[in-house]
Amino acid sequence: MGLAAAFWIMAVVIIAAALAVVFLRNVFRAALSLIVCFIAVAGIYLTLSADFLAAVQILVYVGAISVLIILAIMMTRNYQRGSPANRLRLPALIVGVVLLGLLVYTVTASPWNISAEPPLSPTTGPLAVKLFGRLGFILPVEIAATLMLAAILGAIVIAREKDK
């Protein structure tokens, strides 16, 4: 019962915050409601008993990505026109609604094999085994590390002031 209440509260907060991100004219307020949306998604992870992912969501999204976005908004601040819509508003609305309808239809019409087992309750240790253990995901972890290094170097090179 408490889980259902938590899910509905988080769902309403997520959808309201996402709509605010899309429709608010003030870019800074949109970034703040994006942070609210990230925190509510962490709550959704908690109701799915994914505790490690909830912590990572708070650390990475709320802690790092939001700061990057707000930094970018502040550095481009003499662009004061807010976040106007382009001419594609009606076609984009149609595309979004059709995609949403298709997804909801597919999700509700598919027979899912719901497992009867309870989910693992502390997930940190099993996740470490899954990522680094034998027959785990160690090669993707190394590839992700290389990708992060390349992204950091690329961001530095692209954003640097060119000294002439």
Next chain:
Amino acid sequence: MNIGLEHYLVLSAVLFSIGLFGALTRRNAVVILMCVELMLNGVNIALVAFSSYIVPQLLTGQVFAIFVMVVAAAEVAVGLAIILAIFRGLADIDINNINLLKW
């Protein structure tokens, strides 16, 4: 009313569609990146829900969600660097006015 897998999947579909609508209609490049983040979060919710309802003992979906977060962080870093570089050159981040590559 019990919460099942479908609730989480519908929530993730709604979040993805809102992000898609925003990414298609906004003209501010930073807001477009924020909408892409919304879409990635929707996908992550679906992955974690599949993981905890269909294979509760395997955690594969949570591993995928971690990799999605890694790629999202890399994408935001490079994307914001590109936006800053464009802003330095053109003094504008309205994507309707950035048409140097449009033929």
